[in-house]
Amino acid sequence: MAKKRVNVVTMGCSKNLVDSEVLLNQLEKGKYEVMHDSNDLNFDAVFVNTCGFIHDAKQESIDMILDYVEAKKRGDIGKLYVMGCLSERYQKDLETEIPEVDRYFGKFDLKAMVDELKVTYQPEYIYERKITTPSHFAYLKISEGCNRSCSFCAIPQMTGRHKSKSMEDLVKEARYLAKKGVKEILLIAQDLSYYGIDIYGKNRLAELINQISEVDGIEWIRLHYLYPAKFPYEILPVMRENPKVCKYLDMPLQHIANPVLKNMLRHVTREETEKLIKRIKEEVPGVILRTTMLVGFPGETEQDFEELIAFIRETKFEKLGVFPYSNEEGTYAYKKFDDNLTEKVKQARADEIMELQQQISAELNQQKIGQTFKVIIDRKEGDFFIGRTEFDSPEVDGEVFVTSPKELQKGEFVQVEITGAEDYDLFGVVRN
Numbered sequence: 064m065a066k067k068r069v070n071v072v073t074m075g076c077s078k079n080l081v082d083s084e085v086l087l088n089q090l091e092k093g094k095y096e097v098m099h100d101s102n103d104l105n106f107d108a109v110f111v112n113t114c115g116f117i118h119d120a121k122q123e124s125i126d127m128i129l130d131y132v133e134a135k136k137r138g139d140i141g142k143l144y145v146m147g148c149l150s151e152r153y154q155k156d157l158e159t160e161i162p163e164v165d166r167y168f169g170k171f172d173l174k175a176m177v178d179e180l181k182v183t184y185q186p187e188y189i190y191e192r193k194i195t196t197p198s199h200f201a202y203l204k205i206s207e208g209c210n211r212s213c214s215f216c217a218i219p220q221m222t223g224r225h226k227s228k229s230m231e232d233l234v235k236e237a238r239y240l241a242k243k244g245v246k247e248i249l250l251i252a253q254d255l256s257y258y259g260i261d262i263y264g265k266n267r268l269a270e271l272i273n274q275i276s277e278v279d280g281i282e283w284i285r286l287h288y289l290y291p292a293k294f295p296y297e298i299l300p301v302m303r304e305n306p307k308v309c310k311y312l313d314m315p316l317q318h319i320a321n322p323v324l325k326n327m328l329r330h331v332t333r334e335e336t337e338k339l340i341k342r343i344k345e346e347v348p349g350v351i352l353r354t355t356m357l358v359g360f361p362g363e364t365e366q367d368f369e370e371l372i373a374f375i376r377e378t379k380f381e382k383l384g385v386f387p388y389s390n391e392e393g394t395y396a397y398k399k400f401d402d403n404l405t406e407k408v409k410q411a412r413a414d415e416i417m418e419l420q421q422q423i424s425a426e427l428n429q430q431k432i433g434q435t436f437k438v439i440i441d442r443k444e445g446d447f448f449i450g451r452t453e454f455d456s457p458e459v460d461g462e463v464f465v466t467s468p469k470e471l472q473k474g475e476f477v478q479v480e481i482t483g484a485e486d487y488d489l490f491g492v493v494r495n
Contacts, residue, residue, distance in 0.1 A: 093183065233271060437478060
């Protein structure tokens with residue numbers, strides 16, 4: 064008898080991806096044939112793991128659900144289920160608006176989803192996942208939820224308060240990933256900065272990083288999403304001294320103008336932010352910073368925006384992304400402030416920042432020509448092997464197009480001399 068087939072489609076961020084991987088593993092242990100983001104339609108069940116972060120992401124999730132509703136009507140798929148952040152936030156509305164979905168699940172309903180497919184939930188395997196990324200890197204989610212109160216952000220409505228995973232369980236998961244061939248672990252959470260406070264009474268992120276670095280097979284550890292307020296300074300010596308920790312720090316700043324930071328409830332000032340950046344660069348020579356900015360927040364004046372532009376031009380972030388403000392119902396900003404800037408103005412400001420960042424990135428990349436970097440190979444395309452330095456995270460940062468006289472394998476580390484540069488990507492040749 065053929066196995067029943069399930070497809071899990073993941074929308075949104077890497078934290079959602081981890082949830083999908085855990086679900087896939089549980090269903091596979093229950094004797095299902097499982098696929099991730101498959102374009103096939105011959106499935107007994109499809110789960111759409113949704114994102115509810117901002118308007119565009121919500122619309123993409125809804126469009127995906129509606130596509131599968133049509134597939135179900137045609138008989139191309141069997142059951143259709145919806146899970147994740149959008150479902151957590153708007154379950155009753157979705158049940159009313161899209162009743163064709165067989166069942167909606169919240170973000171933390173793993174057991175209910177497994178039970179729905181008549182599979183025995185196995186909590187002892189919760190640290191195991193069916194890895195959907197290339198096998199040499201994987202995300203490790205160290206906590207759920209967020210205790211920050213940023214006025215623009217709806218994430219705490221969906222994830223609840225910060226809840227750390229135990230260090231023991233995370234090291235166990237890291238060992239599991241390493242046995243599967245993972246060499247690069249990306250630590251992710253809504254906020255890495257709070258790790259351990261809820262269960263240990265103090266921040267233990269630095270200790271966690273060191274323990275994971277002791278796992279055989281793990282060569283790179285990368286940190287995503289730390290906040291400037293209450294920054295865990297104890298991680299800086301670890302980044303400086305532990306060779307397995309990438310000198311890469313993802314710290315969304317959102318803005319720099321004090322009036323905007325105050326209304327965003329970021330609990331940090333421009334002066335404190337600049338001192339933090341200076342200290343990070345002093346304590347970790349060679350570190351690169353990735354950040355995210357938010358433009359078009361209610362009340363952001365032209366002067367505020369120009370201050371932000373000048374700050375970006377002066378600081379020269381190696382990696383930077385930007386979002387136009389999305390007026391999210393239920394947030395403090397939605398209730399407190401008038402969303403007084405047009406979408407056209409918001410997008411124009413975002414575009415101006417990205418044009419500036421493109422110039423900055425191009426300038427910094429040109430400086431890398433002639434230098435040699437350790438590069439991990441992700442894949443092959445045509446005549447090039449495509450890889451990344453420790454200063455580049457998968458999917459969000461630039462890549463290195465590598466020429467090699469011999470065949471290179473996915474997950475292989477090589478020394479690459481940079482011979483050319485574009486705005487975001489580099490070109491290089493393998494050196495022994």
